[in-house]
Amino acid sequence: MVAVRPGDVEATLSRLDPLRPVVLLFGPDSGLVRERARAYLARACAGSDDPFGMVRLDGDEISGDPGRLVDEAGTLALFGGRRVVSLRAGSKNIVPAVEALLAAPPEQAIIVIEAGDLKRGMGLRALCEASPHALAIACYADSERDLARLVDTMMAEAGMALDRDARGELLALLGGDRMASRGEIAKLLLYATGEPRITSAHVRAIVGDASSLALDEIADATFAGQPADMASAFAKATGEGMRADIVLGAVCRTAQALHQMRLAIEAGGSVERAVEGARPAIHFRRKPFVEKALRGWSVARLETALFALDDALLAARRNAALGPAIAERALLQVAGQAKRG
Numbered sequence: 001m002v003a004v005r006p007g008d009v010e011a012t013l014s015r016l017d018p019l020r021p022v023v024l025l026f027g028p029d030s031g032l033v034r035e036r037a038r039a040y041l042a043r044a045c046a047g048s049d050d051p052f053g054m055v056r057l058d059g060d061e062i063s064g065d066p067g068r069l070v071d072e073a074g075t076l077a078l079f080g081g082r083r084v085v086s087l088r089a090g091s092k093n094i095v096p097a098v099e100a101l102l103a104a105p106p107e108q109a110i111i112v113i114e115a116g117d118l119k120r121g122m123g124l125r126a127l128c129e130a131s132p133h134a135l136a137i138a139c140y141a142d143s144e145r146d147l148a149r150l151v152d153t154m155m156a157e158a159g160m161a162l163d164r165d166a167r168g169e170l171l172a173l174l175g176g177d178r179m180a181s182r183g184e185i186a187k188l189l190l191y192a193t194g195e196p197r198i199t200s201a202h203v204r205a206i207v208g209d210a211s212s213l214a215l216d217e218i219a220d221a222t223f224a225g226q227p228a229d230m231a232s233a234f235a236k237a238t239g240e241g242m243r244a245d246i247v248l249g250a251v252c253r254t255a256q257a258l259h260q261m262r263l264a265i266e267a268g269g270s271v272e273r274a275v276e277g278a279r280p281a282i283h284f285r286r287k288p289f290v291e292k293a294l295r296g297w298s299v300a301r302l303e304t305a306l307f308a309l310d311d312a313l314l315a316a317r318r319n320a321a322l323g324p325a326i327a328e329r330a331l332l333q334v335a336g337q338a339k340r341g
Contacts, residue, residue: 031179
C-alpha cells in the first residue's frame, strides 16, 4: 500500500519521487486537492524552459481513449527533460487509462491526478494505493492546527501582525475548503492594508459576511429546520460559483458531527456539554443552530438524512449540470423534516 499518512503528506509532496511518477490527490476538500496539485506540478516543472512541457488532460475526454494517457506521458519533451501531465478526473471512468499507465510507467514523466472524494478499496483509489508506482494522498478538511499554520504563514508572508483575539476569531470562521480559507485570509489582508495590526474588528467586518455565505450557514439552516434561510444561502453560494457537490459534502460532514454529538447525548450527556466539547470548536454564532438541531434530531433520523444526502451527493457528481437542482431538493427535504420535528 502506498497510501500516504496525513502526517507524512507535506514531506512527501516536498520532493519528487521518480519511482512513483503517478500522484493521486483526492478527497472532500477540493480546494486543498487543487492547492497541492498546483504546488507539486510547479515543482515538477521547475528548471524547465519548455512552454509545452506540461499537458493538461480532462478525465472525461480520455475515458473513451485509455491509451491517450500513456501516449501523453510517454511523449518526449520538446527541449528534453521531464514530461509533466495534469489530469483532472470527471464523472467518467478513467481507471483503464490509469491502469495501463501504471502497468508501464514512464521514466521521464510526472502525472498528477486530481479527483473528488473516493471511497476506500474501490476504483481509482484502490488502484493507486495498491501500485508501487503511485502515491495516493487524501485531502480532508483542515484541522485547527492546519488552519493555524495557514493563517500564520500568510500573515508572515504579508508582513502583517494579527492580534491574538483576532486570530482566534478568524480561525473559528475558516474551514471546510482550503482555497476558500486562503481567499478569506487574502481578503482580510487586503482590507487591513496600511493598518498597524489586524484586530477583531477587521475580522468581523470583512470575514464574517463571507463566512455567513459559506457552507456552515447552509448546513446550520438545513438541520435547524429553516428551509427559506437554507435556500437563500444555497442560492448565494452557488451564484458565486460553489459546486453543488462541495455544498452537499459539507452538509454531510455536519450531519456526521451532529450524529456523534447525538450519540453522546443519548448515552446520557447534555446538549450543552456536547456543543462545548465539540472538536473543532463550534463558533459562538453557530451554537444556537447546532443546539436546536441536536434537540430536534435523533440518531436514527440523522442516519436516514445522511444516507439521503450521500445519495444526492453521488447523483450531483454524476450529473454536474443537474447538481444544483439535485442538491437543493435534497437539502429542502432535510430542512423540511427538521422543521416538522
